Amino acid sequence: MAAAQDPALEIQELTQRINHLNYQYYQNSISEVSDYEFDQMLKRLEALEAQYPELRLPHSPTQRVGGTITKNFDTVYHKWPMLSLSNTYSEEELREFDKRVRKVVGDEVEYVCEQKFDGVAISLTYENGKFVQGATRGDGTRGDNITANVRTIHDVPLQAHGKDYPDLFEVRGEVFMPLQVFEQLNADREEAGEQLLANPRNATSGTLKQQDSSVVASRKLGCFSYSFHTDNSPFDTHSESLQAIQKWGFKVSDTWRKCNSIEEVMAYINEWESKRFELPIATDGVVVKVNSYALQEELGFTAKSPRWAIAYKYAAMSAATQLQGIQYQVGRTGAVTPVALLEPVLLAGTVVKRASVHNANEIQRLDLRLGDTVFVEKGGEIIPKITGVDFAKRPADSLPILYPSHCPACRTELIRPEGEVNFYCPNEKGCEPQILSKLEHFITRKAMNVDELGPKTLEQLYRVGFVRNAADLYDLTFEQLVQLERMGEKSANNILRSLEKSKETPYDRVLFALGIRFVGSTVAKKLAEQLPDLEALRGATYEELTAINEIGGRIANSILEYFQDPDHVQLVERLKAAGLKFKSENTAPDIQSDKLEGQTFVISGVFQSVSREELQQLIISHGGKVVSSISKKLSYLVAGDKMGPSKLEKAEKLGVKLLSEDEFMAMIS
Template identity: 55%
Template sequence: MSQSSIQDTMDAMVKELNQHSYNYYVLAMPTIADYEFDKKLEELSRLEKEHPEFADPDSPTLKVGGDITKNFVTVKHKWPMLSLGNTYNEQDLRDFDERIKKSIGENFEYVCELKFDGLSISLTYENNNLSRAVTRGDGTKGDDVTSNVKTISNIPHHLKKADAPPLFEIRGEILMHRAAFERLNKEREELGELSYANPRNFASGTIKMQDPKEVAKRPLDAFFYSWNTEKEYFKTHWESLEALKKWGFHVSQDTKLSSNIEEVLEFIHYWEQQRFKLTYDIDGIVIKVNSFSQQQELGFTAKSPRWAISYKYKAAEVETVLERVSYQVGRTGAVTPVANLKPVLLAGTTVKRATLHNANEIERLDLHVGDTVMVEKGGEIIPKIMNVNLDKRAPGAKRVIYPTECPECGTALIRNEGEVAFYCPNDEACPPQIVGKIQHFISRKAMNIDGLGDETIESFYQRGLVKHISDLYILKDKAEELKNIERFGERSIENMLKGIELSKEMPFEKVLFGLGIRYVGETVARKLAIGTKNIDNLIAASAEELTAIDEIGQRIAESIIEYFSNPAHTDQINLLKSYGLQFEAINTVITLQSDKLTGKTFVISGVFENHSREELKEIIESNGGKILSSISAKLNYLVAGDNMGPSKLEKAQKLNIPLISEEDLLELLK
């Protein structure tokens, strides 16, 4: 293959994989299987190593996150990130317009922009390379979150063929699209985690995570809308936006150049209704004077520019009647209350249901059946009950009481200390839990079984074809029964059985995640697979041994032990073993760099400044050392970082085991 064809191939792969990432993470509409995507990514990574001269600075292989950030460094903004004056009143906009006219006359234009409901960010580019990303903070200084921001797929690390100045800052907003928010929030709820109230909070929480590798797994997007540099490059704000688009920045297409305040108001009225059709949240419109020289003439107040203002939309709300409260049981047994409302038009859609989150919310609102309630749809994706109109409460109205028994199977609900959700513990006989677990097992992120979908699993369960995950692997013996299912022809059956057979090749970590153990998400499953090597070790592991594994806390350890203490679960695993599923981690061949640590044993605990725990483990093993899962008299060294568990420290001190830092470890290799 010629050099030019290699470069063309690599460029095409970058473009294709970036589009697949956008389809999957942002639009939540994947057009390729995970396995196929991973294989293409591996191939691109291989080509980049063989031909580094053709590697794209914005390759998807680079946007997977770096080392853990122990503390975010505070950075002073070169140009302060001032806030805008806000108004909810059209007359205030007309008054703003009059003040502009008195200062600079009648000859000026406005630029109208969507006001994104996200996290403000400032990016610095030096010689076309992204050098720093800083949060707004207090407007004067913010946190350096460069490693996290570099994982966002549509933020360029390098500007290609750009006639940009050698040093400039660009301002924008990081956000999460609604489809991605709903998917991730649902996953959090299923794992028993607290859900986020809205996409803005989720995006903000993600950017402040310490591990960029975890940030990379959460789909964020960014829009940019202004820039700063030492000297004037453009005469108008509109020209600068066009340049930013050309340089590869994500600039909203829904921006308008307006010649007067009436056109501005038309834009505001249009988006007041159309905003609900966007895939992300906006909470208003920003209006800016277009000319940079006129902006300078208008100047600033102590807090905000005189040449810009934001018009904020009021959260859409309406009054309706609470008809009843129903309860949904998820695959992990969490029981979620849902308000069923008298249908009412809100923000362009008919609302019949609203979230109640948990029992605490019912108690806070003091809900009674038949209450007149105020429902809001602002930053919330799902409508939320804000309050009750007590003046309209009917005499003798029946108070809503959260159930003590599972609404699906009648089992007594439990609530663990420190948690907000109630759970049904009957996971082996509660219908929605059974169906949910099987649906989770076949999902893309778990076993990724082609030819099976949620509706098919529901149908199979109703017909008695599957009652457990293991039943999927004996469907091949029920071919005649399958043929009797409507719209399920021979080709469909063949594809499904092929997909089930191929799933036997999925690695241990995917099988473990697919089991649906509470609190065991993708990352935890991977850590457990690496840390325990096989299912038998995992089943036999004590809480102490489990918490010695990277990122495994006490709550996760207790959940794992509780899961495997149920004979029904171990029976299922034995069946899956007999059907050929993978329950052992693939051993990674370690190339020895030296034998300086041969015969020495180590436990790694805490967070480190310069290396991740996995990197320290690799350093130790590649120099002949051995990693132990727990502290005992056999241990030679405890490699201690920040936030190390106090019980580990206490035990190590009792046994007189030397505590060493990551720097001390590297000294041992000299």
Template identity: 55%
Template sequence: MNKTEALQRITELREQLHKHNHNYYVLSQPTISDFEFDMLMNELMTLEKKFPEFADDHSPSQRVGSDINLEFKQVAHEYPMLSLGNTYSEEDVRDFETRIQKLTEEPIQYVCELKYDGTSISLRYKNGKLVQALTRGDGVQGDDVTTNVKTIKAIPLSLQGSDYPDEFEIRGEIMMPFQVFNQLNAEREEQGESPFANPRNAASGSLKMQNSSIVAKRQLDCYLYYLLGKQLPAREHFKNLELARSWGFKISEDSKLCQSIDEVLDFIKYWDTKREELPVPIDGIVIKVNSIDQQEELGYTAKSPRWAISYKFKAEQVATRLLSVTYQVGRTGSITPVANLEPVQLAGTVVKRASLHNSDIIANLDLNLNDFVYVEKGGEIIPKIVGVDVDQRDGNAEKIEFIDTCPECGTELIRLEGEANHYCPNSVFCPPQITGRIEHFIGRKAMNIDGLGEETIDLLYQNGLVKTIADLYKLKKEDLLPLDRMGEKSADRILSSIQESLNVPYERVLFALGIRHVGQTVAKKLAKTLTSVQALKAASLEDLVNIDEIGEKIAKSIILFFEDEAQNNLVNELIAHGLQFELNEEELAGQTNKLEGLSIVISGSFSLHSRDELKALIEQNGGKNTSSISKKTDLFLAGEKVGPSKLEKVEKFGIKTISEQDFIQMIS
């Protein structure tokens, strides 16, 4: 066989095998026997070996994996992989609808999807070829597991048809079917290995194996459920999924487009009883707003989209004995009581501890030592006590009383009005608060200081090298080298990363300070409005409350922080070390007050900018984004396909309507 004939046959075999893979693993409609499939695959692999110049990363032969060990590199997500808010009752689902109706006046369609219980994956395709697969990681960046993902036969390496975007991402869940899981565990037990606790752990562990040939043997499956990109084919989520199915993706046939929240609740009730019949595990239902225009209008919080939630099926519940209650101190001084339990098997894992959250929970449960308590996993992740079997209680049982003083430093606890938690006010000298603040400060979303883990921070603290976050900037190589398991390379990496953190922008420095109730989103709002820490210190309660999304609780927390002499000294020390405590010239150059005092509602689709870009421009120029139209709305920024009810309200309140071009002219 010459090269021309070989290339022709290789191309034919690849096309046939891609088609047979799709028929078997996506459509569940095989058209040839396993033996015939294997013979075609063997022929292809023989030809590819004989003619290596025709190698292709997207060949079906890549699905068998390799014996070469991998090292996963971390890659930033183009679009953050956020988590979903959880709901557990019909009332929660109706509250979700109420919140959405406050933010948009348009009729709402919902898409209901099965919430597969596996490990999240994000797949990137370019010109119809799979080019990258990333795990969720921390939501900002994940592990590149492309080589392992190529072994999953439900995931297309090359797409069918030609109407897909040039470049896009599709997200889904990688799972281990029950049949494969049971077979794998039987094999592990035969070989004297510990069985996997549940299919989710088995899928996650398999995906992160260093040897892709073993991953191939694990027979993982994958359902896809979310399309992202700059040029999506449709403006409806459900339609995009249908199109993705035609390109060869495994999209669940059980998803449903619902016209009302009652239809959504019927879907939930149906699957609560039917889920046991599925070949793969699910733990709930995901509910999404169908319209992408409405999704963009509703937007996101720092952690999750406002346009989607997950309904979690009732968790498994078990009874066990409460042995004791201990107390943990968080970085902000918050005291969390923890129940120590007689070990018990629950939802595939052994549970020994459960959170009791605060003193009110303990009082409401009327807890006593040695009580038999009912434990379930909230969202099937964090165990919690949901009740007590009082019939089994000893008559001499000792009542659990919440502590009065900090378990770490002995300071008397306080409870602020309107808050559920008790706090230790000794922020300067309480050890867990000190180390907790340092851990928060160095985090990836804050100062992103690499190489400093929890153990290293404890060692630095115990050795008197770091007592505040400012002390990190005094560290020298000779301080680090004597520490356990600290080599020269590790020390250099830490010191280099500390030096690089001096370039971290003001908004992230503000978040890194760990001011109570000031998360990423709030820090961003504060930095854009009060462009330096000096302006923030000087702001009154009224000034702070007038900033978009800053309520009285957050405002009081900021004022209390800067009234504390120790915190003020700390900030001054950090300024002296060179941290960014004001917007830089480039950021300030883009800031204007051209829209100051104007409340603006955005609606419709736009040709020059995305909605997020327009919202950023409004904030950059001193305006305020609002989601719903009211008498207080000053401007209505309208794109194409604006809903009639919105236009009706605009007319009713006499609000000025401007186009995208008008808006650009206003701020140019």
């Protein structure tokens, strides 16, 4: 009872408890409480911090979910330069490195070998144990301040554990995207009709540069810490510092090893050449460091890199095999994607039978022909890809591969939109793979989460004519379902219950489920925040859509085109009539004053000190109303950078008063 009566004490206890549970889960893979119990604690802490913002602690776990909007990243200077390592691909050069080291410091030298994870290097600064700054490497002397984004990474402690750490120290680490997360991200992008990301490293780099930290949080990045820096280090060796920072709560990969000779180093490298593919993240080599700090200091640095460390990089795994055919797959958006069918070959520990070809341009660039002996590579990319052709082995009678002119599924003539590399089947309402893919997308966990329905059941429902679109799912009856093969009464009732439960799905996930091209889950959330119901979304103009953070012209046009189609309008109306949520249920902010009572505002553009979402909340909390369109009755247009010209022109024509960001803040101060 005392904790409930004292908000400061309750906030402190909840912060400590949740941080402990996070540490156990992310560092030790231990779940001490159920997901529901954890979520309830986090919601309670969020509510208390919203009510008493001055009591929020610097290391509060609520900062992990992000939400900070960063317009520009400040430049920070590294106290200890972040130098790059010299690389080698040969055992001979690695042995030369060992000779140079022993020539300077003698034969009594110990090395530490670590996996070279393929991610993005960052520095983490701590004062009195509290995380105060995260920065990119940049040019080694200065980098970008990405503190808000780094706070969302669970492997980075916001408060160091224990008390035996220096007052000021820095930990270096590698931020990475786990392979499973990367594959899911690409699957989501493919569903939204967006270009796929090449590899996890590029995806990680792009994520850390996001302006909205909530997007970073959703990507579930990880971080392995690998070095420690402070004035007057309390440690004699690098290995001691690794053990210490792990004790302080930093995640250190357990793949590192101390080696007493170059022979042991080579044994480590050879052991991990194939073993590294068992790891859940991408690696591209091994970093070899002199363990003793005293010897490191004696060896010193060149202008670009330390003389006491070197990176041995593995050559990309490659194999030669025969191209037996090309299969053309039709996706949800109608994109027709070629996949190479190969004679099975062992590559990087797995048997490869298929490889990515990407598009028609790639087939032409590689000059692929059936029967060719092709080189397949598995490097930083997850999916094997064809990198070249062994022309010396090409059959004399080989013929070029002709990309199909018609859809392989429905025989509709393919189109290729200007500026795009993919061919598309435009028959979205009659092409079976597209229809089934749309239905499968609709029921997925991240969309409507109809967990009792699966692809095979959907296919049966489509084939017998019971379901042609998502709205038909909500008209299904028990009598129809029990007619299906291998469908018992219990399974039929479970499907109906699951469909009924899906009607509780929040508005943003319903938008995502519709499958509007380029509208992934993150874009759907942005739309739901700014256009809180179906009517606002359908009535939004191009300028209003592009004024929303992260909504570009391509996405805006796709949304406008979607609602110009009568069939789509009818589908949405049927889903709405079935009981799906087409209105945001975000709770209104607490009323702070009535200074803006009776006044209406349109927000347009990008702002420096607040996000559009925060600006909207400020207007509502001071009694004002936010509307989506400009009219004679509008009180003010709050104008930021990059505002749509047509909106500005209309406001000036109607005599609507324009407010700058500073002028608006003065109104409510």
